[in-house]
Amino acid sequence: MSKSMRKNKTITNILFYVGNTLIGLIFVSPLLWMVAASFKPELEIFSNINSIKTFIPQHFTVNNYLEVFNRLNIPQILINTFSYIAIVLFGDLLFGSMAGYALAKLKFKGRGLLLTIVIALMSMPIEAILLPLYIEMAKIGWVNTLQGLAVPFMMNCFSIYMFYSYFLDIPDALIEAAAIDGCGPIRTYFQAVLPLAKTVFATVFILDFVARWNDFMWPFLITTGAEKRTVQLAVQTFFGTQPIHYGAIMAALTLASIPMLIIYIFMQKYYVEGIASSGIKG
Template structure:
């Protein structure tokens, strides 16, 4: 076997292995979609064979039930609004903080960066109760402020932005300063336009985290008018009779915005993870 054949064999094995791993990872998603199209009696049949992924007798009955049983579009729109508000504020506030830590010198800068990195390891569960008490004291329970304000500043986002901005050449910023551009103008006119990858990365991570969030909305939302998409889906689990076809259909519907967003931004996401991950 010559070198060309060896390289071809390695390439085929590489892509074949990736395809197998990809199928393993997306198999739950494929099963969920298949189950959402099946009659209730067929959802858990043939679980030990490939037939479980084939929606025999497929219909949209479960999806019709989802949109007639609850006001699904209302929950989707409401969730999109509050999630996008969080994302916009996150990108604005934390990018400025990350830029300051990357390019400005001030007293306590290293200590502040150390604190940011240290706080990244704290799980949400460890601060959820005191955070809820603070939100309740402010009167933000069952208010959009309670859903949004606690998640504007994020240590992880600050660190990601800082890691990306560190590698922007100082000469570029100095040239802008010589041309009469102040720090704020330089940031918005020069730094932001060339930082699309890290913004897209934070956008995706934020969207997935808050779109799928169930615990915090469950704590601060007490009325029907404030329910998010994940709380709405819980209706199908807690109301009898439990129809697993409707559950799978509702989960599939809730996954669509994430899939659309990720497909549209995946190129920038991969580039952003790669670029921020190799900098010190």
């Protein structure tokens, strides 16, 4: 490679990384501003909004976080939220994956129709079924209960389709070999198929966790008391109480963002691999 070619390549690489860094900073700037604002006194939050100084607290304070912990029962809110998420994850990862495996590998009458229904339901907005779902929960006495909050979302069509797409690529020879060894469908699934599906499980785990952690509308409808309040409902209380303290709001939002950031940092590799291997395209 000639000297001029190496120079051009170096310049191209520099421009590439500088451009990506700038784009990344643009996307992350609202998050950085939120964190900075959470450590500012109320009167300072919207000062220097057009300057780089807005990202640097001039009078650092933790009073906003103290207000959050004083106004909210943080342990109870976290117990409610993680219980909700745990039930949904258990159902979606277990039953959703089994449904996806059955559609991908088992031969039975009506399989094509069921797959068509799953794909069709993926396009239905959740808002279209919230009211009928609430009426159903009310009739069976599940309003303001953990089961009413979590059970309706223990499976979803998008997760089933992701598992289905992933399991399609598993060789039939593997399943046939397990059958020859005397394994039935359930044993084949747990002992032969499940160990190969870590990436898609991680992907569904992340998507479900983020969706349920950020969920506001369904918990708002189904819960009627503060004792069942989830994270997003707790954050919303800061908007409905006068006077509105934006510093406390920013502190609450910062705390609510931490679990998602942790999930992304530690599982981003599996998420990308799972999306690619399951064949889901944007």
